[in-house]
Amino acid sequence: MPFREVVGHRAVISRIAQAVEGDSLPPSVLLTGPGGVGKRLLAGAIAQTLNCGAPRRDASGLAVDACGSCSACRRIAGGVYPDVLVLAPGEGGSITVDQVRVAIEQVGYRPFEGRRRVIVVDDADLLVPAAQNALLKTLEEPPPRSQFVLVTARPDMLLDTVRSRCPRLRIGHLRRHPAAAA
Numbered sequence: 566m567p568f569r570e571v572v573g574h575r576a577v578i579s580r581i582a583q584a585v586e587g588d589s590l591p592p593s594v595l596l597t598g599p600g601g602v603g604k605r606l607l608a609g610a611i612a613q614t615l616n617c618g619a620p621r622r623d624a625s626g627l628a629v630d631a632c633g634s635c636s637a638c639r640r641i642a643g644g645v646y647p648d649v650l651v652l653a654p655g656e657g658g659s660i661t662v663d664q665v666r667v668a669i670e671q672v673g674y675r676p677f678e679g680r681r682r683v684i685v686v687d688d689a690d691l692l693v694p695a696a697q698n699a700l701l702k703t704l705e706e707p708p709p710r711s712q713f714v715l716v717t718a719r720p721d722m723l724l725d726t727v728r729s730r731c732p733r734l735r736i737g738h739l740r741r742h743p744a745a746a747a
């Protein structure tokens with residue numbers, strides 16, 4: 566889903582788009598905010614915009630946005646794009662060291678076909694401490710052309726060392742439009 570289709574959060578989305586356009590998005594970011602406000606969708610929009618085959622300035626004023634319809638955008642949305650990896654808790658309810666090691670190994674290689682290899686860590690607070698420690702060095706010195714997006718509603722559950730390496734992008738509650746309340 567491109568930035569323009571994510572509901573709400575226009576100010577922060579505008580800043581993120583600006584950073585992507587200017588190639589100044591920090592290589593490891595922590596996307597925080599309450600549950601159910603679209604953090605995961607926003608992470609997907611970042612992944613799409615970084616790898617879209619036809620990124621463009623959006624009519625709504627965004628510096629750049631994904632087209633949403635090219636092969637890369639469609640495969641990223643479908644979870645089958647080789648340069649976008651999503652880490653999420655498995656059956657055990659946590660994200661393990663092994664999952665992190667696989668991700669770290671992958672970012673060591675050039676992207677297969679995209680411009681950036683994007684690692685989205687969903688529910689990053691469920692990284693076991695050993696997995697967070699395994700990530701530290703990579704978050705500190707991410708390989709060229711890699712982008713880490715840690716997503717969590719509970720950033721305080723992360724180790725200080727992880728938090729300090731990832732500039733935070735805060736997403737607030739969705740404000741209901743007055744007209745929509747009627």
Ligand SMILES: [Zn+2]
Nearest residue numbers: 617632635638
């Ligand atoms: Zn596209």
